[in-house]
Amino acid sequence: MSAWNDFLEEVRQAENDLGHPREVWYRGHSDESWSLTPSLLRYDDWGNKEKNLFLEFTKTASVLFDKRGTDWETLFDMQHYWVPTRLLDWTSVMGVAIAFILHNDYSDSENSALFVLDPTALNRLSGREEVINIPEDKTFDYKTIYWDNRPIKLEKPIAIRPPHQSDRLRAQKGVFTVHGAIEGSFEELAQDCFRKIILSSDAKEEAKDFLKWANLDEYTIYPDIVGMAQHIKRKIL
Secondary structure, three states: OOHHHHHHHHHHHHHHHOOOOOOOEEEEEOOOOOOOOOHHHHOOOHHHHHHHHHHHHHHHHOOOOOOOOOHHHHHHHHHHOOOOOOEEEEEOOHHHHHHHHHHOOOOOOOOEEEEEEOHHHHHHOOOOOOOEEOOOOOOOOHHHHHOOOOOOOOOOOEEEEOOOOOHHHHHHOEEEEEOOOOOOOHHHHOOOOEEEEEEOHHHHHHHHHHHHHOOOOHHHHOOOHHHHHHHHHHHHO
């Protein structure tokens, strides 16, 4: 059996270990050593920096595009444009997560990692029985929950399903987890809700074939001028 087939079998086993959840999310890391840490939490005093980043982005972005309907939608824009947030990107399509690994992987000789998450089990840790739909759940307001800690202080990560307000979110079947107030890592706080699977360097050639057959290139996943340029570079060079 090939390394790629071994990897696929491990994915099946991971979903089996999680109890065959109704909904499964995936996240790919080019480097197997990277942790599940949102970009904002890599900074000291990140709670105050979060507010300053949000307010500055809101003020500055107002001259570039129309005001968003909710604070969540502004936060999703921040994540889209690489401003540090407490969000982690996931996808409901495994192939997209594999593409994230290989499209950003400049060292085929190194191992990478795929994370397999049961988002409903994750939310049960915080007393929620379902993935939270934004903005349908009017009680789940970004500033009220995470800045004011009302009605309760959410300590653990929460799974949310955003509106597909951008072409990228739509193409990537993008979803998010939102890190809570506890400083501990996602791995420590939600260890029973996910599995980590190594995508070995030996499996990557077949993984690339899989992406080609599934038409998961940079342009289909990043359907904008940046994705198109990256796709052309990879195709020709």
